[in-house]
Amino acid sequence: MSNPDRHGRRRPRPNDRSRPPRGRKGPARPPVEDAARQAALDTVAAVRERDAYANLVLPGLLRERRISGRDAALATELAYGTCRARGLLDAILDECSDRPFDKVDGPLQDVLRLGAYQLLRTRVPEHAAVSTTVDLARAAVGSFAAGFVNAVLRRVLEHDEAGWVDRLAPDPARDAVGNLAFRHAHPRWIAQAFADALGDTGEELREALAADDARPAVHLVARPGEVSADELAAMTGGDVAPYSPYAVRLDPGAGDPADLEPLREQLAAVQDEGSQLAALALTRAPLTGSDQRWLDLCAGPGGKATLLGALVGLDGGTLDAVEPSAHRAALVRGVTGDLPVTVHEADGRAPELPAGSYDRVLVDAPCTGLGALRRRPEARWRRQPSDLAALARLQRELLASALGLVRPGGVVAYVVCSPHLRETVETVDDVLRGGGVEQLDARPAFPGVDQLGDGPHVQLWPHRHGTDAMFCALLRKL
Template sequence: MPRPSAVAGGVTPSRVLAAEVLADLRKGFLLDPSFERRAHVLDARDRRWAQELLWGSLRRRGWLDGLLAERVSGGLARLDADVIDLLRLGAYQLLEMTSVPPYAAIAQTVELAKRRHGIGASKLVNAVLRRLERDRTERGRDALAGPEPSDPGEALAQRHSHPQWLVERWRERWDDAEVDALLAANNREAPVVVRPWGIGADALAAELTAAGVRLADPGAAAVWAEGSLQLAPGAQLTELGAYRQGHFFVQDPASTLVTQYAAIPEGATVADLCAAPGGKALELARRASVVLAGDRSHARLRRVQANLDRLHVTRVLPFVGDAREPAVGAADVLLLDAPCTGTGTFRRHPDARWRLKPSDLAVMPALQRQILRAAAAVVRPGGLLVYSTCSLEPEENDAPVDDFLAAHPGWTLEPPPAGAVPDAVLDGGRLRVLPQRHGVDGAFAARLRRSGDA
């Protein structure tokens, strides 16, 4: 990919934006909304370049930190957090972005450090990045980090740039080969997968191809979500006529599998209590008479509404509401796509692995249990509640479901009808989608049936 164009002052807009987004993350903002809020100043090519730099440097942050720490006297801990982020951006360009000449990666990062922190910081950044580039040239990229740790968990964490505490959790459940596969999957760029709307998959494929969009090999998208189309990297979706005409929306196959697993009856009244960004509500609307799509975030619901308007959807009705106090009447089907740690979506949200804390796995399940109890109260007798997450963690998946069933004898776990989803993603009647096994995002779901007299 070509380098972004330079502007007055010597630093490209893409690099300025990358530094600003990383500063946002340190303040507690999430990667996607911060990027979207700032990226409107970029053209399509520079936007893609900035996205590659940001997402890539976050995926490889642990690895980059190890390389940089060896080349900073006294280690990274003594540096300002913003300077560390600038070093990560420069190092990632040097080591991973082959389209960027080394002199440009160094000079641009040095100038950015000078702008943000003055001449002293720029001299430090210059020295560290030049040393890194010299070592890469003399020793080769793969030899930069030195020998791998002897401890298996530490070695996996270092090799794949994940927090070690999280790696050790996963090693308790899977063997090292499977953990290695999961970590590698988290570091691959997530493909763009689209779902046709108001048009057949073949017709959409022809429309996209005619517009110059390359379709990727079917791969996991076709295996797990029939009708989905996986696009080759680089497509600028919002510029396509098919996008403006509402012929598709973006959805990972794991999310599509949740709605297929739900297997709702034709004409059902459905409530989706944590609906944003809205893709599952759209899928459910293919069969439902109406989907009441609630979310507590006004901003996120505005994006849902914009998508509904673009797709000309009338059967999905968004509303602002807190799932802990559901503002809906009795529903035939209730989807509770619960807030979670999102450990199944690290390839899409690389900032999440660094933001997550062990304590989150105590706090989040308590919220999930609270919402699950509240949601059950608005399912009609004989109705269906589908609990789902995009987490891989048992505390957020099986544990809340098992506890709920133990405390509510009028409810039972009900597997989906035969053929609703492939057997390979079913585990004891529950949906369990794993990145390392299925090549898509992680997801969990359980169908809970309320008895007719409960």
């Protein structure tokens, strides 16, 4: 007899011969050589076992195992795609297993997620997806798991992705946000945060969620005074980006940007165009009086500090860069060593720098990173709503510190890579209520960028601008 599932329906289960016996392990049979899928599986396992970052683990595995070309592309698609779609895959696999999916052993969960992703979201032939996943299960877990994996995946094949979504997603008439969250494999709380920031629960919310699943272009930043965007595009085969005067965009399949000569020579670096625009907005805000001392209060790992240091250096000014982590402070020193940048290893909330002495201050505050989910495959499932309270408090403290360090008439740019209102407009509003500061209209500091809304802050979006969802507010100390 089948057991009822959580919806009250009877849950068909694989026959007993295909179920992995509890407490018994059989000898593993070496799988057919499949370096790409093994690298993808090892990446997914690293994310689950030690909270690793997929975009850091996989490139190392590809280099170490000398996987390139089509195999590297397949490994990338499977690893990142499986991490992005985890919540959706888990819901489907829960329906297809004879036990709650969260009770299945972790290594077997990894294998099943990888197999289900191939069946539902790739063009891999069904027989190949099933057989290779069964082989991975034998190697990773043991021969006893082969029948179970085969049976579960055969059940997954009963519907395509759209069919499963129609069966399992919340009713759109009752929960439009929940329905879109499920369809686009986002936790509901993140989809709600996007809806709140957009003021939309329909088509634009769908576009914003869908953009997180699209493979993003690689964005480069040319170092001011060293190379132009046109020259960088010619050297890398990329395209000059539409907004930042220093940005170049590369095709997602262009290979590892670290291999490009301009990056090896530190003429350029990888940096999202939205991050460039937020840093540049600080430099474009109107200012009277001196403009020689700039400060990056949250500088690690050094991308914005490098851009700002190069720009202020062109006019004979200097940049102080503050970073509390010794490791990240070393990274900042490494990328800014030939620029007029002084790195201070200190807490930005109390950096022991002279009060009221800086003309421009950047606060690129730690945040949930919800604006860069397309670049961090597993991040949507790692972050929790409970993270917000501590982050919001830290953000307010850093912004208050910046306002104490900037001179009267000076400008502070508050930047986070998130559209969550608690991290963006609510943080700024809290500081404004304290008095002594006015908010500037940031939109003129983003020339040529369309769809910026009513201001005075700027919120960029992947689906509107092709950038990460960066938020920027400009404040002037009275």
